Amino acid sequence: MDEKKTLIEVRNLKKHFNVGRGLNLKAVDGISFSIKEGETLGLVGESGCGKSTAGRTIVGLYDITDGEIIFDGMDVGRLSKTEKKQFTRAAQMIFQDPYASLNPRMTVTDIIGEGIDIHGLHKGQERQKRIYNLLELVGLRREHANRYPHEFSGGQRQRIGIARALAVEPKFIVCDEPISALDVSIQAQVVNLLEDLQNEFGLTYLFIAHDLSMVKHISDRIAVMYLGAIVELASSHELYEHPLHPYTQALLSAVPIPDPEVEKNRKRIMLEGDVPSPINPAPGCKFQGRCRLVQDVCRKNAPELKEVRPGHFVACHMVK
Template sequence: MSGDKAFIQVKDLKKYFNVGRKATLKAVDGVNFNIKKGETLGLVGESGCGKTTCGRTVMGLYEASGGEVLFDGTNVHKLKGKAKKDFTKRAQIIFQDPYASLNPRMTVSDIIAAGIDIHRLYSGRDRINRVYELLNIVGLNKEHADRFPHEFSGGQRQRIGIARALAMEPDFIVCDEPISALDVSIQAQVVNLLIKLQKELGLTYLFIAHDLSMVRHISDRVGVMYLGKMAEITKSTKLYENPLHPYTKALLSAIPVPEPTVSRGKKRIKLEGEVPSPINPKPGCRFASRCKYVKDICYRETPKLKEIEKDHYVACHLY
């Protein structure tokens, strides 16, 4: 996978957790992808596939068990001191839960300005004016600055989380399922806000979600994860129109269609077989126990992510 023009390069990234005396949970196990500057890469997959762990390891919130993450050519996991502090200014994260990610004892003003204070970007009147500006950018008012998180709805809290991420004028934001805890009516508002901010500020996103319709709406390219591995990655339009990996096909077939006449004629692919455990996984393809196209080699060798068509990468022995 070419990374010549990549802003973010993830190379053979691994994150393991020790969960017992001889048990290792391989949450992220050799993932590769690149993100160009100003691009949005969507990361999808069912719950427990390692999406969030991958995002947090890319950010440096988790130490990598192997591989590397290059941010503008610099290895994130080798940064120390001032270099690491500078990285935290350029890379931010929007957390999944807008209820748990905001300190209930802090006012909105102090929550948003926490990073500003750490990096000493503004002080005095300029500081509060910057907070007002950020609130306005995300669709809130300066009157909200002195309130506490419990006084807001879920959508408003997520907007506060977005304002906090924007406070240090970052280049890269990991959006960790930023809409999953919100009402459906609010989800589109938040996603449209993220798209608007990306165009205005030139942001680069890693957008993690399990809502496949919303990922299609916001992403330039989409990567599909399954049990710690990258199964397929390509341009958003190509993935939805011509999925190649059997897991991707099953995943996309589950997207609900609001039109009853279309929905009745849509064929749903139902996966059978046992879901393997990510703890001490067996050799071979992780999807083998659920795949109807399984071959002997699938139980022996782990498929590598390879380019099947231009910019279309698949990890499957069928190709």
């Protein structure tokens, strides 16, 4: 069986925001990973850890501060105008808030058709036929085409957002917490839809979320992010069965288990303190102020992300 090729490779990516007075907010501070064609990489972490900023930077919504993004052999930071248009077609995004991301003054036809028009993919009847097909593909009906976003439920609006992303026939989609704003009863439907679309069209996903149980369900591999850095990266099964970084262990200990006896007796790892400021983080390990294993070396030197088991990478001085 042929090894799938790497579609996107992120190398030491940084995204800093100037917040005035000569200060920079280091939202993404040197992350590296790759995603193969047809694979789903889950990106998890607490709110404010930089995962959404990473996704937006990868698809070009934010300029890169430093580092490289190699997409299908192209350096995204050095694309010509024509190549950048090709990239924006190949890499799409599904946003967290399905209402804020849809223009309330545009009909569903206009929302889905916008990308088709920009890239000159279909015109006239072919364009309308394509829009109808996309609506049916995501579980909506043709008569929805002439309605406005406010006429739909949250789950339906997210399906419109998915149809918009699919309209230009992308290879890669960043799913930025696509289910966090939805009712629990709808979340599984949307995740199953994303999986079906991936199987049908060979899509590659970066799936950003904070719901670890859902990430396990959809992801082939999972990267755990803390304060702008990746602290652990492994296959979905390996990460859940053998979490090695103390932050990952704490996150997983908070995931409910659907067995009352097991849930009642298991030990939770409670993190002390707050997430430090990304504007002026202390030297050394970013997790040092909340870690139960902290040593002097953690306060002096930032740990590198190293492979400690086959395919299992950890950034921790205490993990050998």
